[in-house]
Amino acid sequence: MSEIPATTPLAAGGATARPQRRDIGIKRRYAAEARFRAYGMAAVGVAVLALVFLLVSILANGLGAFRQTFVTFDVTLDAAVLDKVGNRDPEEMKKVTTIGYGNLLKAALGTALDAAGVSTDGVSAKDVGGLLSKEAPAQLRNRVLADPGLLGTTISFRTYANGRIDGYFKGRVTMQSAALDSNVSPQQLELADRMREAGMIGVGFNTGFLFGPDASELRPEAAGLGIAILGSAYMMILVLLLSLPFGVAASIYLEEFAPQNRFTDLIEVNINNLAAVPSIVFGLLGLAIFINFMGLPQSASVVGALVLALMTLPTIIIATRAALKSVPPSIREAALGVGASRMQTVFHHVLPLAMPGILTGTIIGLARALGETAPLLLIGMVAFVRDFPAGPPEGFFDPASALPVQIYNWTQRADPAFVERASGAIIVLLVFLFFMNLAAIVLRRRFERRW
């Protein structure tokens, strides 16, 4: 390996020769050792940093979605305009469209600005109205139709500011970008500044984001997650109801009763394979079988739930079998010894002991299903849904959205305000996942037994 030096150098003085160490490159080898260790540390660091970077980037982009710019001003609901017939009949009043309410709002905002002494120089009346969300007339209309008694009174009306104004207060829109933007002018932004000083416009917590329905392309400020959260909740309920009984029954059979034969092997191979099938293939299955063949409605949470339940099944089966396996045989033997049947042994003794493990696995499976997007895209859950689904069970067949699909939907829209919405929705999704995983961990810590 290493060459022997040709001459043996003697120590100065020459009397006693110190034993010569062969050069086996120890320094080089130690350096390599240190390098290798550093590579390992760097790899761990890269992985952890990637996670941190991912989370920080999402948080930085998305926290803004929870706060929204609101405009507050007094609106006099002129009965002569909003109820031409004059009998306060909501059916009659529906004839006044949002355009009528929009004109009323525009005028009311102008009056309120004058009253507050905010100058509107250089901004046309139309542009003053442009500060408000396009959703505002509909909000006012719904409020009036729900309570015709408001007609003729003056109410304090709080509504979303236009998405660009909101962007200005959050720093997304600047004077420079507004100058190039056909949807907003720098004069409007200056007016918004003056309104802020007068206390008519301000940023507050946005409950509409969590509970409101989605809104169209042109009104990002009004888009909310309500239907998506409800749709996801419906799907999770159905997935739980479908996959837990089947999963537990299958696992009990495979773990406690199944003989070792070809059939059992086939089932086991299948379960392992299903766990590794790409999720989009399940979407194709759902489209071909549940929608085209069985004729279930598109975009309905029941179809999404069926697909997700099939995907969750292997996870639950694998977790349940592990939990059943960890119950020591002595428990079974004791039960059988005092005369219980095998079925009684399993249901009275083994299953209760395995329950924490089963539930942990189920929660983790559900958490995975909650974040799954691709298969839902194929069964039509990307559709724009504006109406809340009905209550269960009919609501399971109504069109609904789902959290991850709503996120995807928002990323496909042109207005950059939707990027903020999508990131905010991811935060909501991650919060749900965090609590589900936390529940799983707590469950495991509290109830898991070591035998």
Next chain:
Amino acid sequence: MNAGLVSLIVLAIAAAGYVLGRHRSLALAGGDIRALHSLPGYYGQFVFLFAAVPPFLVMLVWLLAQPLIIESRVASMIAPSDIPDGSTLSLVMADVHRIADGLDVAVAEGNLSEGQLDDMRADLTDVRARLAEVGIAVGSKVSQNVFLAAKDFRRLAGVGRTAMAGVVLLLALGGAVFAWTRIAPRYRARNVSEAAIKSLMILSSTVAVITTLGIILSLVFETVHFFNLYPAEKFFFNLTWNPQFRGGSDLGILPLLWGTLYVSVVALAVAVPVGLLAAIYLAEYASDSVRAFAKPTIELLAGIPTIVYGLFALITVGPMLRDYFAQPLGLGSSSSSVMTAGLVMGIMVIPFISSLSDDVINAVPQAMRDGSLGLGATHSETVKKVILPAALPGIIGAILLAASRAIGETMIVVMGAGASARLGVNPFEAMTTITVKIVSQLTGDTEFASPETLVAFALGLSLFVVTLVLNVIALYVVRKYREQYE
């Protein structure tokens, strides 16, 4: 009567059966529980199972079979002359379904009475306009045969629903009564109901097999359908992907396959070194406290939904790569690129490689480590020359599993890789993958029977086969390796 209501009634019958069965067993035994073979609850359970299980099984089979039977009967009513040029039977059948749905809506809204419907003829009334009133759009003018088929379809579906409700309810009542009369003190109710429960368990364990069968059948069926409309050799060997919704598309899989592989290779180039080195460090060097922190943190990456990675690619990584690498280097100005998707996907698959490799490295017997260290090798030499070769099969298995995960991944590539199918080598250019095209061909309003839509199933089948093969090899390699040291 719909299926939900029928199931509720069946459950009610079964629940009543439980109470009555339990009661009858006690009554027959004269209140002396010792005279019974099984506990009273088992007699109730026995009645419950007999009342509930057969009806539900029949209902399931019925719901699956009814559309098939009706479909074939109605399809036979359509003469070849009813199929316009350039159309197919399945397109016409889709029209039939739509008209039948429209008629349902019209009747439900009171626009049309059943009697009026019976007299209505397509050659006399403008069915298309009538349907448009209730908001159902039908593509072309409705011919009399198609309209008759639609009416027949409606009628058969109605008859089927009623018949199913009748059969199922009769079965439930019959089962309950039959089981109830069988009850006697010496009757072995426990054994019977346990056997029934066991068969239900066997049935549920076949769900996995049925799902796999369902996947394979639906993919193969629609793929064959696709190959009837579009030649298979063009699908596999055509170098262009250019779907035209007016027909005459080029649907070659090769550009998509290239994009898929390219993105996956970039992802593995990121994930394999990082994941493997991290696994080695955590298994061999890290102190317990570092390990306790770093291992779950890295595994957290696997628990994050892919839509989150997709958004990360779209709004953070993509623009960053474009501004700092692609544009200064003059390689392009697209924020969605192979590099974007590959990098982000690489981060996603790190935990698959690291945790599996970690297991494998830990499974290498301590004696091999001790032997190598005892001979004077440094720790890293031991890792490189002894542990890694010993763990190699397992690590290869982990990499194959990660590769299959990367190939089947959808959201990251949909949001990060772009949509243009091209056979290029520049990693900063947008390219597309099989999964992206499956999504884009199936979302949006498309006619289901066109080759442009059906191609998604052929793509899905190719994807399924590739990932299946990778998984089988990976599992085989890992299992074989495990056996070596056990």
